[in-house]
Amino acid sequence: MSRAITSILTLILLSIIVFLIIHITPGDPARMMLPMESTKEDVLEMRKALGLDQPLVVQYLIWLKNAIRLDFGSSIRAKYSASKIFLERLPATLELSFASIVLSVLFAIPIGVFAAIKRSSVWDFAVSFVSLFSLSTPRFWLGILFIIFFSLWLGWLPPYGRGPGLFYGISQLFIGDYMTFYSALKHLVLPSATLGTWFFTIFLKYTRASVLEELGKLYVKTARQKGIGELRVLLVHVIRNALIPIVTVIGLQIGSVLGGAVIIEIVFSWPGVGQLLLQALFVRDYPLIQASLFMVGAMIVVIFILLDILYVLIDPRIIYKTT
């Protein structure tokens, strides 16, 4: 609940900042949009047309009203709706982010549980070692290393691009076309593995700590004394309770995942929102910049609300704890 409120506040603050970008930037927006030979009257007319002669607060409210309807104007470069351009590219970024989180969780849980059980053994130290190394590695560099190793030297996986995309690939499965899906997966492996390393390491640490904490708890000792087998104790009780932090960790790290996605998209030429935003930034395509920033913020809000719902589903006691 608290996070949902924070998210909405975030969005409002973000909307104000995004709106102000054009107005803080040195230079007159009207003059920037007109050719060089324009006269003073032309500039004044442009200002009126853009609504720039109104007081700032009014301008903001008009902008906000449009923003909620996802109308940010047309991209200066592409000449059609900025939000449409953003939404076209969004699935690619979502695919990448989602895949990297799923991959990370799939690997981190077993390894984390294992490290917790074999505490202070060689395996545990190896895991800590690898974690330290992983947290010191720049992801974009790791991506390039992956490309060099797996694409250029081994030739197993494609170095760039998204291929047909996972959504299309899955839809093709239904008509019996496996190759498209396979191609989509092959393109997805390296970028999501690269993006996932940070999340994987953090998640690994949480899982290990969480399982360790659970193992020390009273109910585990009780269950052991009751004679329930070790494995059953582990699976049924310890892991389920240790899963609750998953949602927490995702919430804490989602910013890092989305931010990292922008960079990984550049490394792998992945046609997502990150690439879009950067290109817009370099050509000063303000409608597109505003649309992208605002909609990414909105997306984070939606994700937080979903996570809060998930939280309640996993552990209904949460409702009682917070009220």
Added chain:
Amino acid sequence: MRRLFRLLKRNPAPILGIIIILTVLFAALFGTHLAPFDPDAMDLSNRLKPPFWMKDGNWKHLFGTDMLGRDVFSRLICGTRESIVIGISSSFIALLLGVSLGMRSGYLGGIFDIVVMRLVDIMLALPPIMIAIVLVAIIGPHLISIIIAMGLTMWSEYAKVIRSRTLTLKEESFILAAKVLGSSNLRIVLKHVFPNIIYIIIVIFTLQIGTIILWSTALSFIGLGGVTLSWGWDIAAGRIYVSTAWWLSTIPGLAIFVTVLGFNLFGDWLRDILDPSLSKEL
């Protein structure tokens, strides 16, 4: 002192960290004078030469040359300056913002506390790169944009931890005693609260430098840095040649890795000896 040596003998890892940090700082300060070549000196007859251990390499250009004939090794040494400058300045900005807001928040409470904590939650939710993009959109791709952006990203970590420590300290008997004796709030904060949290500040400062270097090199990789003599930028520039001159993108990345590793090793050790309870929060 002797206890320190005994600790280090048992776990020598931080020594490596200290060596790395000192080397990197040295390179950042004196690199431009000690580098064998001018990092911007182009030599188009000598393009894309490989490092010394490879077939075509020579000892003159230890790590080879790039697409404009510039010496990779010299660029590596001089690129240290940008990373260290950003790392330390941003960490300082984060420190100033985070500690002052965190202490005030924890000590005085009230509306200020609520507002600051909401702000912290917002900053922690946003991707660091968004803040950098907003700043670059306004100011343009300069070094200062990155420094401010990183500072704004990292201050919230200080604020949260310092606030909770201040909250605990507030109830301590010596603070209450000082209050009874009539000390002003400012005096209490400076003389009593601050010395107790300085260890945490040092730990967070060291560990944050690593994270800042990771993000800032990523930002210069995608071109938001505005500086062309940097590790991130060199990695980006070398990408087109990745199939032939793979060392161009690989070696600067190794420098980043080693530097961040050094700060992380040292920072982790500092945390373990100064305040182990931090590992739960960090």
